[in-house]
Amino acid sequence: xxxxxxVSGGVSKFAKARPDKTFQPMVKEAYDYTLKDxxxxxxxxxxxxxxxxxxxxxxxFLRQLxxxxxxxxxxxxxxKPNKRIExxxxxxxxxxxxxxEAVASGRFDxxxxxxxxxxxxxxxxKGNEFIALASDVSFDYPVGGFYSGYYAMxxxxxxxxxxxxxxxxxxxxxxxxxxxxxxxxxxxxxKITIEDVRNSEMVAWPLTMLDICVMSDGAAAILFAxxxxxxxxxKATGKRxxxxxxxxxxxxxxAMRMADRPxxxxxxxxxxxxSDYKGLKxxxxxSFRSGRMASKLAYKMAGIxxxxxxxxxxxxxxxxxxxxxxxxxxxxxxxxxxGGDFVxxxxxxxxxxxxxxxxxxxxxxxxxxxxxLIACGHxxxxxxxxxxxxxxxxxxxxxNKHFGDPTLQVKNAKRGAIHSHAGTGTYVTVSIxxxxx
Amino acid sequence: MAxxxxxxxxxxxxxxxxxxxxxxxxxxxxxxGMAPIIIKQPYHIDYIHSFGQDSPFFAGLANxxxxxxxxxxxxxxxxxxxLHCMYCGNECDWVELPKEGKIHCFTVxxxxxxxxxxxxxxxxxxxxxxxxxTLFLGRLLGVDTKKASLxxxxxxxxxxxxxxSKFKPTDVYFVLA
Numbered sequence: 001x002x003x004x005x006x007v008s009g010g011v012s013k014f015a016k017a018r019p020d021k022t023f024q025p026m027v028k029e030a031y032d033y034t035l036k037d038x039x040x041x042x043x044x045x046x047x048x049x050x051x052x053x054x055x056x057x058x059x060x061f062l063r064q065l066x067x068x069x070x071x072x073x074x075x076x077x078x079x080k081p082n083k084r085i086e087x088x089x090x091x092x093x094x095x096x097x098x099x100x101e102a103v104a105s106g107r108f109d110x111x112x113x114x115x116x117x118x119x120x121x122x123x124x125x126k127g128n129e130f131i132a133l134a135s136d137v138s139f140d141y142p143v144g145g146f147y148s149g150y151y152a153m154x155x156x157x158x159x160x161x162x163x164x165x166x167x168x169x170x171x172x173x174x175x176x177x178x179x180x181x182x183x184x185x186x187x188x189x190x191k192i193t194i195e196d197v198r199n200s201e202m203v204a205w206p207l208t209m210l211d212i213c214v215m216s217d218g219a220a221a222i223l224f225a226x227x228x229x230x231x232x233x234x235k236a237t238g239k240r241x242x243x244x245x246x247x248x249x250x251x252x253x254x255a256m257r258m259a260d261r262p263x264x265x266x267x268x269x270x271x272x273x274x275s276d277y278k279g280l281k282x283x284x285x286x287s288f289r290s291g292r293m294a295s296k297l298a299y300k301m302a303g304i305x306x307x308x309x310x311x312x313x314x315x316x317x318x319x320x321x322x323x324x325x326x327x328x329x330x331x332x333x334x335x336x337x338x339g340g341d342f343v344x345x346x347x348x349x350x351x352x353x354x355x356x357x358x359x360x361x362x363x364x365x366x367x368x369x370x371x372x373l374i375a376c377g378h379x380x381x382x383x384x385x386x387x388x389x390x391x392x393x394x395x396x397x398x399x400n401k402h403f404g405d406p407t408l409q410v411k412n413a414k415r416g417a418i419h420s421h422a423g424t425g426t427y428v429t430v431s432i433x434x435x436x437x
Numbered sequence: 438m439a440x441x442x443x444x445x446x447x448x449x450x451x452x453x454x455x456x457x458x459x460x461x462x463x464x465x466x467x468x469x470g471m472a473p474i475i476i477k478q479p480y481h482i483d484y485i486h487s488f489g490q491d492s493p494f495f496a497g498l499a500n501x502x503x504x505x506x507x508x509x510x511x512x513x514x515x516x517x518x519x520l521h522c523m524y525c526g527n528e529c530d531w532v533e534l535p536k537e538g539k540i541h542c543f544t545v546x547x548x549x550x551x552x553x554x555x556x557x558x559x560x561x562x563x564x565x566x567x568x569x570x571t572l573f574l575g576r577l578l579g580v581d582t583k584k585a586s587l588x589x590x591x592x593x594x595x596x597x598x599x600x601x602s603k604f605k606p607t608d609v610y611f612v613l614a
Contacts, residue, residue: 019473063480123451129550138491139517142605144546144553149561152544157563160542160590175555205545235573259517259572285542285572327496356544 001104005230005243005436006398007223009389010034012415013217014187014377023056023067024074026115030221030382031075034112036379038223039237047234050108051081055095056381057088060076060119060130071114088134089319091115091218091252092220092384093429097249101104110329113179113416116219117379117419127215134423136257148212148320150258150424151434152204156231158286159206164340166206168274170197170323171343171357173210173374178355182369185218185386187377193356197321197339210405211321216377222384222392234319241437244395247415248302248432252293256426258285269303269332270306276335288323293328298417298430299332300376309348312413312434313394315387317421318372327419331430333365350408369394369408395435453477483488488604490520493531498609499602505569516564516571534573537595537614538566543577545585558582564594564611579612 012018012378035045050119052075054068064070068084085095092115099113119127132145140150174191174194180186224245225233234241243342246288263281267289268274273351281287295307305309316393318324325339342348346359348367370376370390373383392400396414400406410416413435420429453476462468465555488495497504500583506529508516522529531589560570560577578593593614602608 004596019475023471054543063478123449123551125548125551125554129552132550135487138488139606140574143576143607144549144556144559144561146546146549146553149544149546150547151563152546153542156544156587156590157542160587175533202545202547206545207544255523257574259516259574260515260519261571404476 001227002106004100004103005227006244006246006388006392007225007227007230007233008034008038008115008239009222009385009392010037011382011386011389012080012219013185014216014379016214016216018118018217019120023062023116023118024119025073026217027114027219027221028039029072030219031112031114031247034223037084038233038241039239040233041233044236046076047231048110048236049077049080049112050110051102052077052112052114053083053095053098053102055083055085055385056087056117057091058117058130058380058423061121061127063121068196071116073268077112080131084358087427088422089317089329089379089380090384090420090422090427090429092386093418093431094251094384094427095381096161096384096388096418096420096431097251097429099222100246101106101281102248102325103224103226103229108235108355109226109232111224112218112221113385114221115381115385117381118216118217119379120217121275124215139173140257144289146204148204148207148426151322152207152284153321154258154326154424155206155320157284158322159327161286161341162337162428167194168340168343169206169211169325170194170405172318172324173197174355174357175320175349175371176368176374177210178353179350179369180375181370182403182405183376184403184405186375187214188375195425207320207322211372213267214321216379216388218377218379218382219228220382220386220389222385242396243436244392244433245436246357246431247430247434248298248300248304250294250297250299250301251427251429252290252297253427254283254288254290254425256423258424261285264432266336267296269296269299271305271307272335273330280336282336285325286331287336288326288428290425290428291421292418294428294430295331298432302432304432305362308334310415311365313366313369313410314417314419315368315370315391316372316419317383318368319378319421321374323421324367324372327421328367331417331419333367349423353407365409369410384418387418387420389429391433451477454492489516494518495604495608498598498606499604501598503534503596503609504531505534505573506530512549514569515568516569516573533571535566537593538564538573540573540577540590540592540594541565555614562594562611574606576607576610577612578610
């Protein structure tokens with residue numbers, strides 16, 4: 001496999017609804033930004049791009065098959081190759097890795113990955129029904145198919161098993177909302193408190209409206225290149241690029257029905273010992289085995305043996321405050337069971353922001369500096385690529401340029417991890433990006 | 438606060454108005470400033486779903502039996518049936534699950550997917566059965582949905598069955614034992 005670089009990225013402003021555009025021109029906003037940011041003209045890009053990969057999650061939300069083909073057509077990339085990637089909430093993360101594969105394999109020198117979702121075309125509760133179709137329609141959906149309910153069951157087990165509290169969950173929401181206050185791409189830009197989270201409407205006990213991400217319309221794009229592709233882009237634009245390098249990719253899976261997941265032994269990361277987890281039945285429904293597998297594979301490829309000290313920031317899939325806590329454990333930022341304390345310690349907060357609370361260890365490893373899904377929104381097929389775009393800008397040191405506000409720039413960021421997640425942990429991807437210039 | 442503001446909003450509904458024409462400018466260059474036309478498109482289907490190899494489970498429910506599968510090779514009993522064992526790939530046998538189990542975890546859904554909104558608040562639980570390796574998803578009835586508590590975890594529950602089967606997994610539900 002050869003080296004793969006991220007050259008550029010773009011994101012449409014995530015919104016509750018975009019009735020002003022159909023999905024294709026919404027993707028074009030992200031695509032045009034991607035080209036413009038590196039000074040590529042439309043026709044130059046057409047000459048250089050060997051092919052594309054598209055992600056959108058739901059045929060039900062779009063009510064249009066072949067949305068990938070239609071977008072590729074609208075972007076003017078016919079007759080070059082394209083395919084669609086789908087895997088529930090992890091659709092965008094899987095698309096990122098499909099773009100990486102296309103270049104790493106030698107098939108393409110330059111590949112554009114773009115993703116989108118239009119979730120505003122049905123009401124919120126019908127939307128929840130569509131999403132719940134990503135659970136077993138014989139055994140799970142008919143019992144009361146509702147993803148917030150599924151994740152709530154996981155967190156009551158996490159709370160019982162490890163003593164995690166609702167205030168610790170709420171702190172994740174406080175962190176991500178307050179971060180997003182400085183991110184102009186975010187759908188929700190509000191400063192909130194633990195009380196705001198607990199006093200907002202209960203959705204599925206103990207998760208409230210502010211513990212849960214919202215539905216969005218939005219799009220994101222990432223331009224990948226091999227070293228040869230990078231040379232070609234630099235020649236065409238006459239500019240030195242500021243690429244990031246993809247140094248690790250990992251993904252994993254688990255049984256679609258939570259009920260089917262085993263109660264066995266923990267999959268260990270290099271810095272963990274078997275004795276750390278005596279008596280813990282794993283993953284059960286409190287942890288995401290797929291997230292651990294994805295992390296293990298990505299870390300191995302990137303040579304990471306001590307994640308909290310070797311990664312500078314993480315953009316992870318916080319569809320729920322609880323799943324951020326569970327994911328910090330899967331990714332080995334803390335041990336299994338310590339996710340609640342990890343948040344309460346302040347470690348995943350930005351070091352330079354005032355959240356209205358005092359933390360003993362604020363800012364060790366910022367998690368979701370962008371505001372994550374909870375505040376940015378979650379247009380499913382775009383989400384995993386949005387994380388890659390924000391990570392790319394962090395590693396370039398260009399947050400100020402793109403956000404018009406330097407607050408969320410992680411200082412001297414050399415290496416970041418992005419994490420995409422589907423179906424109570426059915427699919428998870430982890431990719432490692434490093435400063436490449 | 439956004440929540441209190443929300444209480445004063447008229448609900449958004451999906452019913453629309455029949456419109457047969459819209460204003461149109463004389464000057465075509467003004468068209469790009471036009472508001473989007475948003476219409477309602479019905480999207481209803483009846484889908485023919487076969488439970489296939491899982492059909493015995495639903496036949497069991499109709500006859501007051503909670504069935505699942507057991508792999509002889511692995512001595513592994515699934516709490517929710519699957520015909521083929523995920524550890525050896527062999528075909529499992531149908532067995533009857535115990536009528537009583539314990540709450541492994543739960544939630545109270547105050548909202549839900551559109552199909553289930555009218556049933557809120559309802560309780561979802563994953564049930565663990567003695568000597569069964571995996572869990573079963575069901576509804577819990579007969580406890581106060583306003584008093585959700587982690588103390589519910591570990592409580593004993595027993596299966597009850599609907600007299601008139603709907604051939605859905607909710608033909609079985611749970612109450613405190």
